[in-house]
Amino acid sequence: MTVIRTAAGVVAVVAALSWVGPSAAQVTAREVLERLDANMTIRTARSRAELVVHYRDGDDRTMTFESWDRGTDQSFLEFTAPERDAGSRFLRLGDAMWIFLPRVGKSVRIQGHMLRQGFMGSDFSYGDASENPSMAADYDAVIERRDTVEGRQVMVLALTARRPNLSYPRRRVWVDVERWVPLREERFAASGRLLKTAAFSDVRRLADRWYPFRIELDDALQTETTTTLRVLELRLGVSLPADIFTLRHLEGGR
Amino acid sequence: MSEPRRRVPFLRLAWRNAHRSIRRTALTASAVMVAAAAVVFGRGYVRGALGNISDTFWRTETGHVRVRREGFTARERSLPAHLSIPGGVALARDLARLPGVRAALPRIRAFALVDGAGANRGGLLLGLDLALEADFWRPQGMLVAGRLPVPGRAEALVGEGIARKLGVGVGDSLTLLGQTSFRSLGGLRVAVAGLARSGMTFLDNAMLIVPLDQAQAMLDLAGGATEVLVFAADADQADVVLARVQEAVRGRIPGGAEVKAWWQQSQLMRLLASSDAMMAIVWGLLLLMSGLVVVNTMLMAVMERTREFGTQAALGMRRGDVVRLVVEEGAVIGALGGAVGAAIGSAITLFLGSTGIDFSAYSRAMALPFSPVVYPAWTWVDALGSVALGTLAAGLAALVPARRAARLQPAEALRT
Numbered sequence: 001m002t003v004i005r006t007a008a009g010v011v012a013v014v015a016a017l018s019w020v021g022p023s024a025a026q027v028t029a030r031e032v033l034e035r036l037d038a039n040m041t042i043r044t045a046r047s048r049a050e051l052v053v054h055y056r057d058g059d060d061r062t063m064t065f066e067s068w069d070r071g072t073d074q075s076f077l078e079f080t081a082p083e084r085d086a087g088s089r090f091l092r093l094g095d096a097m098w099i100f101l102p103r104v105g106k107s108v109r110i111q112g113h114m115l116r117q118g119f120m121g122s123d124f125s126y127g128d129a130s131e132n133p134s135m136a137a138d139y140d141a142v143i144e145r146r147d148t149v150e151g152r153q154v155m156v157l158a159l160t161a162r163r164p165n166l167s168y169p170r171r172r173v174w175v176d177v178e179r180w181v182p183l184r185e186e187r188f189a190a191s192g193r194l195l196k197t198a199a200f201s202d203v204r205r206l207a208d209r210w211y212p213f214r215i216e217l218d219d220a221l222q223t224e225t226t227t228t229l230r231v232l233e234l235r236l237g238v239s240l241p242a243d244i245f246t247l248r249h250l251e252g253g254r
Numbered sequence: 255m256s257e258p259r260r261r262v263p264f265l266r267l268a269w270r271n272a273h274r275s276i277r278r279t280a281l282t283a284s285a286v287m288v289a290a291a292a293v294v295f296g297r298g299y300v301r302g303a304l305g306n307i308s309d310t311f312w313r314t315e316t317g318h319v320r321v322r323r324e325g326f327t328a329r330e331r332s333l334p335a336h337l338s339i340p341g342g343v344a345l346a347r348d349l350a351r352l353p354g355v356r357a358a359l360p361r362i363r364a365f366a367l368v369d370g371a372g373a374n375r376g377g378l379l380l381g382l383d384l385a386l387e388a389d390f391w392r393p394q395g396m397l398v399a400g401r402l403p404v405p406g407r408a409e410a411l412v413g414e415g416i417a418r419k420l421g422v423g424v425g426d427s428l429t430l431l432g433q434t435s436f437r438s439l440g441g442l443r444v445a446v447a448g449l450a451r452s453g454m455t456f457l458d459n460a461m462l463i464v465p466l467d468q469a470q471a472m473l474d475l476a477g478g479a480t481e482v483l484v485f486a487a488d489a490d491q492a493d494v495v496l497a498r499v500q501e502a503v504r505g506r507i508p509g510g511a512e513v514k515a516w517w518q519q520s521q522l523m524r525l526l527a528s529s530d531a532m533m534a535i536v537w538g539l540l541l542l543m544s545g546l547v548v549v550n551t552m553l554m555a556v557m558e559r560t561r562e563f564g565t566q567a568a569l570g571m572r573r574g575d576v577v578r579l580v581v582e583e584g585a586v587i588g589a590l591g592g593a594v595g596a597a598i599g600s601a602i603t604l605f606l607g608s609t610g611i612d613f614s615a616y617s618r619a620m621a622l623p624f625s626p627v628v629y630p631a632w633t634w635v636d637a638l639g640s641v642a643l644g645t646l647a648a649g650l651a652a653l654v655p656a657r658r659a660a661r662l663q664p665a666e667a668l669r670t
Contacts, residue, residue, distance in 0.1 A: 053437070061437055084474070085438045099431070104441035108369040108429050114376070117367070121437040224329075 027177075029141035029157050035180050037136045039209060044240050045069040048233040053122045054226045063120060064232070074245040085120065090129070091250040097130035100250045107250050115167075123196065123219035123227035127167045138162055139171070149183040150201070152176050168195065179203060179210040194220050207236055271583050275558075278551055279587055285547030286591030286648050287598070289540050290640040294599025296540075298607065298630035300533055304526055306628050308516075310454070311523060313390050316516040317359070317483030318492040319499050321345070324510035326480060333364045335435045335473040335480065339507050342479025343383075343466075349484050352498045356487040359386050360479035362469040366432040368462060370446075371421035378460040379432060381469020381479075390485065393450065393463055400424035400448030405465040409447040415459035417449050424448060430462065434474040442472035453614065453626045492516060541643055544591075545651035552584055556655040563659045573660040580656030581649050588648020592641040599640065603632040 027035075046068050053061045063085055067077045075092040079085045087102040100107045115127035135141075139159040147154050159171040170192065174184035185198040196219050200212035213231040243249050273279070312318060326337040339345060342360045349358035362381030367374055382391055384402055393402055393411055403409035410428060422428060426446050434440040444464060452458055470476055486495040496515040503511045517523045556563070563576060610627040 063438075082438075084434075084436060088439060099439070101431070101439060101441040104429055104431075104443050106429055106443060108367070108374065108431060108441075109372075110367075110374075112375055114367040114374065114431070118433075120439055121433055 027155075029143045030136060032143075032155060032157060032175055032180070033136040033139065033141050033159075036175075036182070037134050039180070042069065042236060043071065044236070044238050046235050046238045046240070047231060050230045050232055051120065051122055051124075052228045052230070053120075054228065056224050061121070068240055068244055070240060070245065076244050076249070079120070088120070089250055091245065091247065092130055093245060095130055097126060098247060098250055099126075105251075107247055118219070118222060118225075121225075123217045123222060123225055124229070125167070125219075128196075131167050135159070138166060144172070146177075147174065149174050149176075152183065153178060154183055176203070176210075181210050181212055183212075196220060202230075206234060209236075269586055271579075275555065278555055279590075282548050282551040282584075282587045282648070283591030283594070285544045285551075286588045286644040287595035289544035289647075290592040290595025290644045291599035291602070292540055292595075293537050293640040293643070294596050294632070294636050295603050295630065297533070297537070297636045298599075298603035298632045299611075299628065300529070301633075302607065302630040303628045304529055305631060306625055307522075308526055310625050311520075312485070312489075312516060313392065314452075314454075314457070316514075316519045316523065318486045318489055319484040319496045319513060319515050320519065321349070321482040321484065321499060321503055321507075322480065322512045323507050324512050327512055332433075333480065334437075335362075335364050335433055335475060336437050337509070338362075338435055338473075338475055338478045338480045339482065339511075340478050341506075342475075342482055343477050345503065345506060346479070346482045349482060349499055349502055352495070352502060354487055354491055354495050354498065356485045357386065357390065358482055358484045359383060359390060360466065361481050361483060362466060362473065362475060362478075363480050364432050364469070364473055366430040366462065368416065368420060368428055368430055370426060370428040373420050375416070375419060376460070377416055377430070377462045378457070379430060379469060379472075380461055380463045381466045381473075382463055383466045384463075390483070391463075396450035396452050397448050398451045400446070403444075403447045403463065403465050403468075405467055407465070408442060408444045408468055409464070410444040411448045411450050411461075411463040412446050413458040413461040414449045414451050415455065416461070417446065419459070422446055428462070430464075430472065432473060434472075435478070436474055440472045440474060442468060444468070537643075541647045544644070545647045548584055548588065548648045548651035549654050552580065552652050552655040553658065555583075556580065556659045559659075560662060563662050567662065576660040577653070577656040580659050581652045584652025584656075585645050585649035588651075589641065589645040591648070592644025595644060596637045596640045600632055600637050603630045603636075606630050607632055 046066070048064065048066050051063045051065065055061070062082075063079055064081045065077055065079045067075065069075045073092075073094045075090075077090040079088045089100045091098045091100075091107070097110045098107045099110055110126045110130065115130065116125055118124065119126050119129050138161060140162055141157045141159050144156040144158045147156050153176070154174040155177050157173045157175060159173065161169040168187040169190040170188040172186040172188075173182050175181070176183050181200065181203050183200050185200075186194060187196040187198070189195055196217060198218075199216045200214070201216075202214035203210050203212045211231070211234065213234075215229045216226065217229070218226045241249075321339070323337045323339050326334065329337065346358040346360040349355060360383060362379070364379045364381075366377050366379040368377040382393070384393060384405060387393060397411070398414060403411055412422070412428070417423065420428070424446050428444050428446060430442045430444060432440055442464070444462075450458070450461065450463065452461070464472075466479070470478060484495060484499050486492045492515050496513065500513045503513055517526070566576065607630045610629045612627050614626040
């Protein structure tokens with residue numbers, strides 16, 4: 001899983017085939033989801049990113065972290081700044097997530113109530129970061145309309161969860177039909193209440209993929225903040241230490 | 255030449271008349287008795303219950319006056335540590351020196367994720383100065399197992415409900431995570447020093463009391479607090495203390511201070527503050543009902559004694575005298591019923607006041623926000639007042655039959 005997805009829990013993240021496949025006019029909603037899923041299967045990745053929480057009162061809080069990912073199910077993340085947050089680590093294995101704080105000295109699995117809390121005080125929740133649904137397998141999709149976002153042609157998909165217990169039973173995604181990257185997303189509760197909005201930008205080509213290097217997220221229920229995730233560095237196909245995705249490593253450091 | 259004023263022993267006559275039909279008198283008196291007993295016990299119970307609620311809220315939530323940073327209460331769902339009072343401990347020390355102030359307590363109130371024995375859930379983290387809180391939060395009184403946490407040590411007093419749900423007991427460890435004053439993630443690993451039962455379900459299922467210094471360390475709040483609770487030496491002087499505290503905190507809290515007296519802090523508190531007026535209506539209705547019974551039975555008595563009133567009128571008894579006689583008869587019966595009722599009500603109130611009425615079973619189901627044991631509070635004023643009110647109500651109620659008796663014409667009355 002890429003850092004973007006790890007930290008942001010961005011489901012509609014990102015990445016698309018560099019080759020131009022069938023024309024957008026011929027693609028079905030399901031095929032779009034399958035393309036997004038196919039692009040998520042990154043073998044390994046290492047990245048560095050910045051998480052900025054913007055407060056209504058004008059303050060910003062900036063944190064940086066490094067992330068290591070294997071496939072879509074294994075992710076290890078460590079905050080490097082500011083000093084008070086440095087050393088805070090997260091391990092994700094499938095849908096399970098653990099946190100390690102140096103001053104506690106013990107890992108804690110994040111579940112239940114905590115999954116809805118803001119990830120390090122940001123608009124991303126721990127649930128966002130730990131949940132890793134397969135878009136094609138977990139959602140039914142219909143094409144609502146075609147539109148333009150920032151001058152780019154997009155396809156607007158309405159998604160409905162196919163299984164319970166997903167954080168967002170309904171979503172709406174604006175997919176760039178030339179680069180197959182989501183440019184905007186709305187996430188809803190089952191009742192239809194808007195929970196979060198996301199905007200993806202700074203889309204860059206990396207090897208054979210396109211990635212948004214900047215994600216802005218707004219939790220509609222948390223009115224005090226908005227959050228920006230900016231990828232500073234992303235390397236694919238790196239070799240990773242054998243035991244990096246283990247609780248022992250989480251508690252013992254690198 | 256006017257006739258000299260006769261001395262009629264009205265009270266003695268009324269007393270004697272009350273004995274003429276013991277059954278009717280007993281029926282009339284019993285209505286007043288029930289009302290008087292209900293008033294004495296009801297007032298005692300309500301006083302005890304409201305006192306319980308007020309006391310619980312004062313101790314655990316509001317103090318008599320509560321100081322918070324502006325904006326904290328508006329975000330009470332998240333209890334944000336970044337909206338704390340820097341130097342809250344020093345501020346509390348200064349407020350404690352104000353005239354009329356019994357104590358000022360710095361507290362930290364924050365949400366925490368609690369992890370123990372493989373399970374985790376949300377909890378209410380309370381950082382308390384345990385020495386100062388002995389007479390206020392009273393953690394010692396809540397202790398059901400183990401001991402209180404020791405300041406300087408990473409220990410917690412845990413609500414027995416949340417302890418059960420987490421599967422931990424005395425001696426086990428818990429990990430607490432919460433948002434710090436810098437809005438990052440803070441943590442604390444504590445040993446469970448003791449288990450607490452407050453009787454309030456919502457607290458027992460959530461509270462984790464740690465020494466103030468430990469909560470400060472966890473949330474990056476050195477010397478700070480999220481609130482300062484001020485207790486007046488005399489609760490009735492809370493408004494005076496409120497003004498002094500408002501003056502004392504002016505300019506001391508960045509972003510502004512929110513200083514509120516207990517009755518300004520919630521709808522329930524406002525309701526409690528106005529409860530006397532509402533309850534007066536209830537007591538009034540109760541007395542009115544007993545008065546209606548008195549009217550009814552005394553009307554019966556007057557009807558039965560039509561010939562007697564006719565004779566008295568024929569012998570020269572004035573209408574006013576007849577009214578007075580009947581009214582005093584009603585008052586005597588009311589006094590009798592009131593005295594017996596007050597005695598019964600007092601006995602019940604005093605007995606239950608010593609044993610308490612335990613609503614634990616209901617409070618668990620209803621999550622009542624106060625201690626589940628209510629101690630009715632008896633007072634002389636209630637007992638003597640209910641006798642006086644019973645006498646007055648019965649006397650006033652007797653006015654209706656008295657006026658009817660006074661309107662009887664002697665000849666007509668004697669023919670019946």
